[in-house]
């Protein structure tokens with residue numbers, strides 16, 4: 558790939574195996590139709606969709622990387638670490654993800670009990686109607702249920718009113734440790750990437766600590782372009798990537814045609830000053 562920063566790579570999205578609404582096959586088809594040249598499926602805490610994603614991608618002639626998005630607790634907040642180019646059969650990774658997924662059902666029942674206290678009934682059972690993988694009930698499934706039942710107009714309103722820190726349906730949860738997530742990814746042959754950094758509620762000091770510790774554990778990349786970043790965020794994390802000598806990633810974080818702000822393959826180009834993460838992953842890319 559020449560002019561590597563111009564490659565239409567989309568290295569972050571979700572299928573029905575976590576909280577997306579399209580199957581791995583539908584995502585591969587949509588990625589190809591939208592002009593994606595290098596694609597990765599990155600379901601939350603789960604590699605169960607990757608074999609399907611790989612065969613769908615390869616049968617369409619789409620270059621493909623296995624991926625995952627690991628939920629981490631850092632400085633009392635949730636941080637997401639994307640792993641790219643992983644071997645999804647790596648035992649320590651599989652076991653670590655299994656442990657990270659644990660507790661989601663109990664958390665969901667507590668969320669439902671909290672919502673019941675403010676008069677919203679049956680949210681657990683309702684959210685389950687939207688779940689494709691019983692191991693992976695997420696806040697997104699609650700959000701879809703609350704939109705469908707008319708409690709809110711759209712999913713971002715649900716998160717704003719009910720499902721985020723300090724709101725009545727929010728239940729804190731302890732996810733994986735940063736160092737563990739980075740090590741699982743790295744030992745499985747992958748590159749660890751800080752997902753959507755602008756979304757975290759960190760102070761500058763905490764954010765500096767996140768980047769510093771992430772690097773110390775062997776993390777190598779940061780998402781500069783993601784659906785959650787505006788122009789100011791792209792400028793800020795371009796500088797952070799250069800300052801911390803991190804590879805730059807690009808991923809829409811696409812979840813659903815009617816929910817996601819940015820479609821698969823629809824992000825702007827990576828700034829030319831950055832080194833694309835895919836330059837470090839050439840040997841891991843799978844082609845037909």
Ligand code: AMP
Pocket residue numbers: 576601628694695696697712713716717812
């Ligand atoms: P969970 O892993 O169950 O905590 O759910 C996290 C998921 O919720 C994220 O991956 C997003 O898909 C979704 N999410 C989080 N915050 C928001 C928000 N403000 N608006 C819409 N979706 C959100």
Ligand code: MN
Pocket residue numbers: 571576601697812
């Ligand atoms: Mn999600």
Ligand code: MN
Pocket residue numbers: 626637752753
């Ligand atoms: Mn995320």
Ligand code: MN
Pocket residue numbers: 569570571626810
């Ligand atoms: Mn994501």
